Amino acid sequence: MESKDALESSFSSEVAVKPKKVNFLEDSLRAEDNDKGDTSSRTKGARKPLTTFKGALLDVSPAEELSFGSAETEKRCLIILSNVTKNKVAFKVRTTAPEKYRVKPSSSFCEPGASVDIVVSLHGGSQASPQDRFLVMAAEMDNSLSQELAQFWKEVQKAKIMEHRLRCHVVESLKQTVSLLRDSTVETGSGEQQEFHTAALDDNIHFTSLMRVITCNARLEQKLNSCLWVQKVLIGLVLILVLLNLLCLRLLTSSQQPS
Secondary structure, three states, X not given: OHHHHHHHHXXXXXXXXXXXXXXXXXXXXXXXXXXXXXXXXXXXXXXXXXXXXXXXXXXXXXXXXXEEEOOHHHOEEEEEEEEOOOOOEEEEEEEOOOOOEEEEOOEEEEOOOOXXXXXXXXXXXXXXXXXXXXXXXXXXXXXXXXXXXXXXXXXXXXXXXXXXXXXXXXXXXXXXXXHHHHHHHHHHHHHHHHHHHHHHHHHHHHHHHHHHXXXXXXXXXXHHHHHHHHHHHHHHHHHHHHHHHHHHHHHHHHHHOOO
């Protein structure tokens, strides 16, 4: 009993069932009569599952996730349970966010070889979240016994309970997708503009450095030309002095010779 309470404590508690002095067979017949009239209206507009999980007691569709969107037509999903045994199978559906979802029916049974449609719908302003989870619990019943579902779930052994978990998937609308694409385009454009400005700034820095190098080279060239000119002038003066010295020596030599 404690293990069963621990199992159900991870999900929301079941809606309180008023005690009835009616056996299980009468309840099932009454539920069938009520469901015949409103099954089509409940399932109308609900998202149909495309995948199936093959379980020991029930086949569960969809297999892994319920898809919800922001549009009004995307706020209802359908869970289809198919009995693959030769006995009745009791089931109940739990959710980690009972304040956001309405599950109808949340607890009932499925005849051998039959299927049950369960509609999961979002409450009026609620939004689905990927963190939301659903738990489908099923247990085989003895056809020879008649008992209420609440009493059955209290007495059933945990080892005989089949469990299957479903996660929630949020479908983005076309407007949201376009908006995201637009935002990504703007961000990409801003990034490209920033890269362009950065490249232009780098080019300006390189150009400025190049101009400085060219200016320095021009100044050095001017100084070198000036030095070469001064060097040429000095060489000319030295040559003149050498010639003058030679001339003086010649004159001295010629004056000292006897006539």
